[in-house]
Amino acid sequence: MYLHQMKIAGFRGIENLVITFQKGLNIIIGENNSGKTSIIDALRICLGLGYQRGEIRVGSEDFFVDRYGKKSDSIRFDLVFIPGSKDEEGVFVEMLAVGKDNKLELQLHVIFTREEKEGEERIRRKYWGGENEGQSLPEELLDLLYFVYLDALRNSDRDLLPRSGNRLGQLFLKLVGDVGKQKDYARKLNDIVETDPDWKRLRITAKDKINQHLSQTTIVREPQEIDIDFVSLEYKKIVEQLQLFLPFAGAIERDKLQVKLLEDGIKDEGWRKYFSNPDENDLTVKDEFIGLLASTNPNNGIEKIIAGIFKESLTKFEVSQNGLGYNNLIFIATVLGDIIERKGTQSESYVALLMEEPEAHLHPQLQDTLFNYFGRLKEKNIQVFITSHSPTITAKTNIESLIVMEKETNRRLKATAMGDVPLAKEDRMKLERFLDVTKCQLFFATGVILVEGISEALVLPVFARMMGDKYDLEKNGIEVVNIGGVSFAPFARLFNSAEIDKRLNIRCVIVTDDDRGKGKGVGEEEASSRAKKAKELEGGNLKVELANHTFEHELFDKNKDVMKAVYGKMHSKVKIETASALVEKLTANSEKAEFAQVLAEHLMENEKDYEKFVVPDYLKRAIAWVVDGDSKNTNM
Numbered sequence: 001m002y003l004h005q006m007k008i009a010g011f012r013g014i015e016n017l018v019i020t021f022q023k024g025l026n027i028i029i030g031e032n033n034s035g036k037t038s039i040i041d042a043l044r045i046c047l048g049l050g051y052q053r054g055e056i057r058v059g060s061e062d063f064f065v066d067r068y069g070k071k072s073d074s075i076r077f078d079l080v081f082i083p084g085s086k087d088e089e090g091v092f093v094e095m096l097a098v099g100k101d102n103k104l105e106l107q108l109h110v111i112f113t114r115e116e117k118e119g120e121e122r123i124r125r126k127y128w129g130g131e132n133e134g135q136s137l138p139e140e141l142l143d144l145l146y147f148v149y150l151d152a153l154r155n156s157d158r159d160l161l162p163r164s165g166n167r168l169g170q171l172f173l174k175l176v177g178d179v180g181k182q183k184d185y186a187r188k189l190n191d192i193v194e195t196d197p198d199w200k201r202l203r204i205t206a207k208d209k210i211n212q213h214l215s216q217t218t219i220v221r222e223p224q225e226i227d228i229d230f231v232s233l234e235y236k237k238i239v240e241q242l243q244l245f246l247p248f249a250g251a252i253e254r255d256k257l258q259v260k261l262l263e264d265g266i267k268d269e270g271w272r273k274y275f276s277n278p279d280e281n282d283l284t285v286k287d288e289f290i291g292l293l294a295s296t297n298p299n300n301g302i303e304k305i306i307a308g309i310f311k312e313s314l315t316k317f318e319v320s321q322n323g324l325g326y327n328n329l330i331f332i333a334t335v336l337g338d339i340i341e342r343k344g345t346q347s348e349s350y351v352a353l354l355m356e357e358p359e360a361h362l363h364p365q366l367q368d369t370l371f372n373y374f375g376r377l378k379e380k381n382i383q384v385f386i387t388s389h390s391p392t393i394t395a396k397t398n399i400e401s402l403i404v405m406e407k408e409t410n411r412r413l414k415a416t417a418m419g420d421v422p423l424a425k426e427d428r429m430k431l432e433r434f435l436d437v438t439k440c441q442l443f444f445a446t447g448v449i450l451v452e453g454i455s456e457a458l459v460l461p462v463f464a465r466m467m468g469d470k471y472d473l474e475k476n477g478i479e480v481v482n483i484g485g486v487s488f489a490p491f492a493r494l495f496n497s498a499e500i501d502k503r504l505n506i507r508c509v510i511v512t513d514d515d516r517g518k519g520k521g522v523g524e525e526e527a528s529s530r531a532k533k534a535k536e537l538e539g540g541n542l543k544v545e546l547a548n549h550t551f552e553h554e555l556f557d558k559n560k561d562v563m564k565a566v567y568g569k570m571h572s573k574v575k576i577e578t579a580s581a582l583v584e585k586l587t588a589n590s591e592k593a594e595f596a597q598v599l600a601e602h603l604m605e606n607e608k609d610y611e612k613f614v615v616p617d618y619l620k621r622a623i624a625w626v627v628d629g630d631s632k633n634t635n636m
Contacts, residue, residue, distance in 0.1 A: 001081045001082060001083045001084050001088050001092070001106065001350055002021070002022075002023040002024075002081065002082055002084070002350075002381075002383050003021050003043075003079060003080070003081055003350075003352070003383060004020065004021060004080050004081060004082045004105070005018065005019065005020050005021065005079070005080040006018075006019045006021070006039075006042065006043070006046075006077065006078070006079050006080075007019075007076070007077070007078040007079075008038075008039070008042050008076075008077055009064075009074075009075070009076040009077075010063060010064040010072035010073075010074055010075045010076060011038060011042060011062060011063075011064060011075045011077070012035075012038045012041075012062055012064065013033070013035055013038060013064070013411075013413060014035055014038055014064065014413050015064055015066070015072075015412055015413075016412070017035070017039075017413055017414070017415055018415070018501075019039065019403060019415040019417065020403075020415075020417040020419065020420055021383070021385070021403070021417070022400060022401055022417075022419055023082075023378060023383065024375065024377065024378025024382075024383065024384065024401070025371075025374050025375050025377070025378060025384045025386070025397070025398070025401045026383070026384065026385050026386065026401055026403060027386050027387075027388055027393065027394065027397050027401050027402050027403065028040075028385065028386065028387045028388070028403045028405060028415075029387070029388055029389070029394055029402060029403070029404055029405065029443055029444065030404055030405030030406060030443070030444065031405075031406075031407070031444055031446070031477070032389075033407070034405035034406060034407055034413060035405050035413040035415075036356075036387040036405055037152075037356065037387065039385075039387075039405075039415075040149070040354050040356060040385060040387060041056055042077055043147070043352070043354055043385060044056045044147065044149055044354060045058065045077065045110065046077050046079055046108060046110050046145075047145045047146070047147045047350075047352060048145075048147070049110070049127060049137075049142045049145065050139065050141075050142030050143035050144070050145055050146075051139075051142075051143050052146070052147070055149070058075065058112045058123060058125070059123070060114065060121055060123065062075065062112075063075060063112075063114055067411060071114070072114075073113060073114055074111060074112065074113045074114065075111070075112040076109070076110070076111050076112075077108075077109070077110045077111075078107070078108075078109050079107065079108040079109075079110075080099065080105050080106070080107055081095070081105065081106035081107075081108070081350070082105060082106075083104065083105070083106055084381070087348065088106075088348065089104060089106075091141070091144065091348045092106050092129075092141060092144075094129045094130065094135055094136070094137050094138065094141060095107055095108055095129035095130055095137070095141075096129075096130055097130045097131040098131070106129070107129060107130055107131065108127070108129055108137075109127060109128050109129070109133070110125070110126075110127040111125070111126055111127070112124070112125050113126075129141075144346070144348060144349040144350060145349070145350050146339075146342060146349050146350065146351050146352070147351070147352040147353070147354055148335050148338065148339050148352075148353055148354070149354040149355075150331075150332070150335065150353075150354070150355045150356065150358075151356050152356035152357040152387075162240060162241045162242065163240065164240055165240070166240055168239070168240075168242055168334055169236065169239045169240035169242065170338050172239035172242065173235075173236065173239065175341060176235070182234075182235035182236075183235065185235050185238070186233055186234055186235040186238060189233060189238060190230070190233055193230050193233075194230060203228045203229075206228055207226065207227055207228045210226055210228075211225050211226060214226065329366065329370065332355075332358070332370070335353070336353070336373075336377075339351050339353060339382060340377075340380055340382065343380055343381060343382055347381075350383075351381070351382045351383070352382065352383045352384070352385060353377070353382060353383075353384045353385070353386075354385050354386075355384070355385070355386045355387075356386075356387045357387060357388060357389065357390075358370060358371075358386060358388070358393075359388060359389070359390040359392070359393055364392045367390060367392050367393055367396070368392070368396050371393055371396050371397060372396070374386070375397075375398070375401075389444070391440040391441050391443075391444070394435070394440040394443055395435055395436050395439075395440040398432070399418045399423075399428060399431055399432050399435065400418055400419040400428075401418075401419075402417075402418040402443070403415055403416070403417050403418070404416045404418065404443050404504060406504065406505040406506065408505055414501075414505050416501070416502070416503065416504055416505065418494075420501065420502050421493060421494060421497065421502050421503065422493065422497055422499075422502055423490070423493050427489060427490040427493055428490075430487065430490040431490045431491070431494075434483060434484075434487075434490070434491075439481050439482075439483070441479050441481075442479045442481050443504075444479075445477055445478060445479035445506060446476060446477035446478065446506055447476065447477070447478040447479070447506055447507045447508070447626030447627065448478070448479050448480075448481055448495075448506060448507075448508040448509075448626065449473075449478065449479070449480045449481070449508075449509055449511060449622060449623070449626055450481050450483055450488055450491055450492075450508065450509070450510045450511065451480060451481070451482055451483070451511050451512075452482075452483070452484075452485065452486055452511075452512055452513070452551075453482060453484065453485075453592065453593070454482055454592075454593040454596065455551060455552075455592045455593055455595070455596035456480075456482070456511055456551055456596075457480045457481075457482040458593070458596040458597050458599075458600050459596050459599055459600050460473065460480050460511075460619065460623070461473045461474065461480065462600045462603055462604065463615045463619055463623070464478075464623045464627075466603075466610070466613065466615055467615065467620060467623060467624075470627070470628075471623050471624070471627050473623070473627075476626075476627050478626050478627065486512060486530060486534070488510050488512070488534055488537060489537060491508075491510075492508075492510065492537040492542055494508075495507075495508040495540055495541045495542040496537055496538065496539040496540040496541070496542040497539075497540050498539060498540060503540045503541060504541065505541065506541060507541050507542075507543075507625055507626045507629060508541055508542045508543075508626065509542070509543045509544070509545055509622040509625050509626055510534060510537065510542070510543070510544045510545070511545050511547075511618070511619065511622050512531065512534055512544070512545075512546060512547070513531065513546065513547045513549065513550045513551060514527035514528065514531040514546040514547060514548060514549065515527065515528035515530065515531055515549070515550065516528065516531075516548070516549055527546060531546055534546070543622070543625050545618040545619070545621050545622040545625075546618060547616065547618055548618075549579075550583060552579060552582055552583045552586065552592075553579040553580075553583065554616040554618065554619075555599075555616065556578075556579035556582055557579060558614040558616060559613055559614055562599075562602070562603075562609050562612075562613055563576075563582065563599075564576055564577075565602070565609075566595065566598050566599045566602050567582060567585070567595065569598055569602070570591065570594065570595065570598060571585075
């Protein structure tokens with residue numbers, strides 16, 4: 001089964017919120033303070049009603065406070081799970097309910113109430129399953145809701161150390177779940193320790209030393225003697241003391257190896273195949289030789305000799321000496337081993353991984369590898385909930401797995417599940433192709449400007465500053481996204497739905513050319529059919545602003561002298577007198593991007609031209625819309 005929907009009311013900064021989840025991987029993204037951690041903590045509270053109780057406690061500070069300072073009297077969580085089989089319906093029968101379309105679902109409801117009596121505040125909790133309040137849930141059922149939580153400030157070095165309750169120990173407890181077998185493993189180790197002759201001799205020596213001194217410090221008539229024995233080790237204590245390390249093969253000196261081989265009468269230099277740098281003085285063993293060492297009976301001759309020398313060079317590299325990023329991966333791998341083993345041995349249980357900011361300390365390529373693996377956990381029937389600020393991760397994630405958290409103007413939080421956005425299959429595929437690391441930053445922005453090419457992307461931030469500090473795109477968190485063409489429709493679907501819950505709650509504007517005169521049978525004063533289709537995309541939080549003809553025409557018509565001067569910097573011997581001539585030259589030489597860059601630099605370096613430069617009205621309207629929602633005032 002998997003968690004399909006969660007409703008949160010009155011919890012921290014969340015007044016009311018409905019979130020839809022996908023089976024498998026769910027990536028919760030958004031700007032800071034948009035409720036991502038609160039969602040993860042809400043899951044910890046509700047999934048931790050069983051033996052994981054106490055994982056997180058609800059306090060007075062967790063109740064929602066409105067803008068007038070009034071604190072909510074209750075916190076409520078309503079969870080809907082979709083069962084995957086008749087067996088799961090039977091196991092979780094106390095949670096069964098009839099949902100939409102008369103389909104069976106599993107419901108879990110949790111309420112915390114706050115009561116003030118005689119100056120003292122008390123918090124009470126109740127929970128039930130199914131549709132009817134009061135339907136009790138047995139402990140055995142609650143214990144089947146299992147999760148592992150990894151916070152953003154996790155200390156992998158500490159969590160990997162041998163200690164009570166560590167993750168490595170928990171993995172071994174899952175690997176040998178039978179109590180009888182655990183006792184057998186412990187007995188075998190205890191027997192070895194108890195009967196080893198060296199340890200036995202050492203214990204007797206220590207005992208005699210202590211008794212020798214003890215006899216000198218006690219009364220003759222009341223002699224005292226001690227004996228020493230090992231503490232009986234339980235399986236749990238044994239596995240919690242296991243320590244992770246990285247095997248590290250040091251370099252082997254060529255002369256040492258050569259002498260050893262000659263001593264054993266081996267002159268054949270076929271051993272060179274086991275080393276990566278046979279022409280250097282120090283030799284490093286190739287990876288495939290490690291497999292040879294793992295054999296219990298290595299071949300006689302050269303392999304056996306090299307194995308002996310190699311073992312002498314083998315050292316243990318402590319994880320505390322490793323980098324934070326790789327230690328994070330080791331720790332995550334250990335946790336995944338734990339939860340996958342649990343799901344394998346207790347298939348009827350619900351298992352989830354809750355993780356905050358897994359990108360911490362990982363470079364982009366490692367982020368890619370890790371998230372590709374997270375996506376495959378769906379096959380193991382494990383649901384994953386991850387919060388992230390990483391555009392790299394967002395770009396590599398299936399768009400249906402994204403949940404975008406946003407802050408509305410009234411301080412309310414909104415969750416938009418990309419799986420609910422009405423996208424045609426073709427549009428979804430286009431978005432997943434186009435949403436690279438740069439474009440994915442739009443999900444974290446407070447406003448988005450979609451442009452045809454790099455030219456507009458380069459100069460729009462400069463034009464916005466010309467309109468005044470209020471419109472500085474960077475300070476306002478506005479993202480300019482170059483889609484590299486005119487295929488705006490897939491992006492527009494993210495913003496223009498008539499249904500509020502199925503669109504991103506940020507303003508977006510498409511800036512494009514109307515290309516008048518280019519269409520078949522179209523007059524000079526009429527926009528092209530392509531531009532008209534772009535205009536039809538308007539709706540919801542999306543507007544479309546069209547240039548009269550082209551971007552370069554608009555700039556040239558209002559700033560002829562500056563545009564001619566800028567082109568002169570690129571081609572001093574070529575004279576440009578009209579906008580059409582400029583566009584023709586730039587198109588023929590593929591210099592539009594270079595011209596825009598030179599223009600931006602020229603304006604920033606020449607105060608006189610900066611002051612007199614006129615930003616076209618359609619660009620002013622576009623910038624004003626995404627910044628403050630006003631696209632009418634262009635007299636700035």
